[in-house]
Amino acid sequence: MSSLPDEVILEILSRLPVKPLLCFRCVSKPWLALIDSPQFIKLHLKQSLKTTTNLSLILSGGYLYSSDFDSLDTAIELDHPLKTPHYETEIVGSCNGLLCLSNKKEDVALWNPSTRKYKKLPVTTLQFAPDGYDFSQNTVSGFGYDETSDDYKVVRSLRLNLAENSSSGSEVYSLKNDSWRRLPDYPYNLRYLRSFAMLVSGALHWQVTSKAESNRTNLILAFDLGVEEYRLVPHPDLSDKGSQMTVGVLGGCLTMCNNCYFTHRLDVWVMKDYGVKESWTKLFSVKEPSPSLRSFLSFQYGRPVAYSKSDGEVLLEQYRLEDKNNRLVWYDLENNKKVKNVKIQGAPDQFHADICCGSLVPLGGNREGNTKKQQAVEKKNRKKR
Numbered sequence: 337m338s339s340l341p342d343e344v345i346l347e348i349l350s351r352l353p354v355k356p357l358l359c360f361r362c363v364s365k366p367w368l369a370l371i372d373s374p375q376f377i378k379l380h381l382k383q384s385l386k387t388t389t390n391l392s393l394i395l396s397g398g399y400l401y402s403s404d405f406d407s408l409d410t411a412i413e414l415d416h417p418l419k420t421p422h423y424e425t426e427i428v429g430s431c432n433g434l435l436c437l438s439n440k441k442e443d444v445a446l447w448n449p450s451t452r453k454y455k456k457l458p459v460t461t462l463q464f465a466p467d468g469y470d471f472s473q474n475t476v477s478g479f480g481y482d483e484t485s486d487d488y489k490v491v492r493s494l495r496l497n498l499a500e501n502s503s504s505g506s507e508v509y510s511l512k513n514d515s516w517r518r519l520p521d522y523p524y525n526l527r528y529l530r531s532f533a534m535l536v537s538g539a540l541h542w543q544v545t546s547k548a549e550s551n552r553t554n555l556i557l558a559f560d561l562g563v564e565e566y567r568l569v570p571h572p573d574l575s576d577k578g579s580q581m582t583v584g585v586l587g588g589c590l591t592m593c594n595n596c597y598f599t600h601r602l603d604v605w606v607m608k609d610y611g612v613k614e615s616w617t618k619l620f621s622v623k624e625p626s627p628s629l630r631s632f633l634s635f636q637y638g639r640p641v642a643y644s645k646s647d648g649e650v651l652l653e654q655y656r657l658e659d660k661n662n663r664l665v666w667y668d669l670e671n672n673k674k675v676k677n678v679k680i681q682g683a684p685d686q687f688h689a690d691i692c693c694g695s696l697v698p699l700g701g702n703r704e705g706n707t708k709k710q711q712a713v714e715k716k717n718r719k720k721r
Contacts, residue, residue: 350376350383353390354433354450354694377696381432388645390694392449394435397662397684398424402449405642405691408664411682417445417454427688428490428532429479433695436479436490444490446479446511446699449692455699461516462494462505472497474526478533478540482561487512489561491519491533491540495526508564511699522566523547524557534585537610538562541569541583541590554581556590570613572605586640586650592616593639599623602638604650620650620669641689649675653689661685 340348349357349371357380361368370376384390391405399419401411418425418437428436428444437445442464447454464473474495481488490509506519524544533540539558546553556569572592574581579596586606594603602622609615622638637655641664644651649666652674656663662685664678 346370346376346379350380351387351389354696357696358451371696377698381693381695381697384433384693384695391642392692392694393641393680394427394430394449394690394692395680395683395687396425396427396690397687399684400425400427400437401683401687402692403680403683406645408678408680411680411684413682414449416447416449417456418443426532427690428477429535430690430692431479431481431488431535433693433697434479434488434699435690435692436477438477444477444509446488446490448695448697448699450694451696451698453699455511455514457490457509458514458516460492461507461518462492463496463503464494474529476526476528476531476533476542478535478542478559480535480538480540480561483538484562485512491559491561493526493542519564520566522557524555527554533559534583534590536585536588536590539567543581543583556583556592569607569611570616572613572616574603574605580637582639584639586619587643587647591619591640595637604640620667620672622652622667622674642691651678651689662687662689664689 349360357371361371393403393405393408395401395403395411400414400416402414403409403411416425416437418439420439423439425437425439428438430436433448433450435447435449437447442460444457444460445454446457464475474497476493478491479488488511491506493504493506495504504521506521507516508519509516522544525547527543527545531542533542539560541556541558544555544557546555554571556571558567558569559565560567569590574592574594579594582593582595584591584593586604590607590610592605594605596603600623604619604621605616606619607616638652641651641653643649644666648670649668652665652667654663654665655661664680665674666676666678667673668675
């Protein structure tokens with residue numbers, strides 16, 4: 337490839353998965369400098385996001401598992417920095433190839449599963465409920481990228497409802513500063529005991545309700561990662577009687593899922609023009625069989641995970657009350673029907689699915705294993721070349 341122009345080499349390398357790129361770092365010092373450069377890392381990420389390549393489906397079900405999104409045939413258990421048999425690990429968010437991980441002990445880490453580099457976050461400034469009192473607190477956490485400051489941020493908000501301690505608080509972590517900072521409070525209650533915020537248009541979104549007892553309407557609160565301010569986002573006009581509404585993201589757009597227990601139907605709404613109430617559009621509905629005791633017990637909570645390569649199908653995650661297990665299905669948008677059940681060998685029975693794009697995005701933290709040893713191996717390999 338030495339005879340090829342530099343721009344051609346750059347174009348070829350930017351289309352490759354992360355694994356061979358990590359190997360190519362050992363080819364020569366110029367290639368090492370190129371692949372590690374911020375310009376190439378951003379170009380590679382941009383190429384992957386544009387072409388929807390290098391995607392993995394991450395399943396969190398106590399432990400973490402990964403499956404290639406193009407095949408979805410086999411799941412491999414991941415060895416991540418928060419792995420422990422004593423606490424379940426949850427995915428707070430996925431952004432630009434980075435995963436924000438958390439566990440029941442409230443440890444938080446940022447991790448790039450492609451490069452295996454990670455960063456454990458400092459101790460929180462918030463006061464959480466003691467072990468065994470999770471029912472007495474409402475929490476929401478979110479992770480995203482602030483393009484204005486080229487920084488990755490984690491946001492956490494807490495409502496504590498103990499008899500001797502009824503308090504609230506919010507904080508934001510900056511990867512650049514490697515520190516937490518307290519945020520102003522907001523005049524709303526958190527909708528769920530434990531939830532995760534959705535990243536859309538540079539802001540994190542989660543559901544809240546008014547503090548007034550007479551008004552428990554679901555609201556969507558957004559936290560702008562750039563200016564670090566709260567705002568309400570208009571939601572579709574839906575009846576929430578006998579249903580569970582959840583905020584999500586699909587194809588970079590904000591979504592609202594309405595799981596109605598009485599009608600046994602899932603409605604998925606998409607905000608096509610961010611911030612514009614009139615742009616909320618019903619993308620599709622999934623109707624279960626006619627109501628009966630059996631169908632009620634097998635009602636499936638659902639949410640969209642990702643579009644297919646052709647954008648003609650949506651991967652749905654469904655939860656079955658009948659056996660308390662999760663499953664994945666492809667849903668045909670044009671014909672409005674389920675077309676295929678997804679069977680991933682090695683996947684856990686219960687899980688939450690997220691999409692992760694393979695990237696070289698650095699964290700400035702530690703590499704799993706011995707960093708000095710890894711650098712010595714790379715240096716030795718370069719000498720052999």
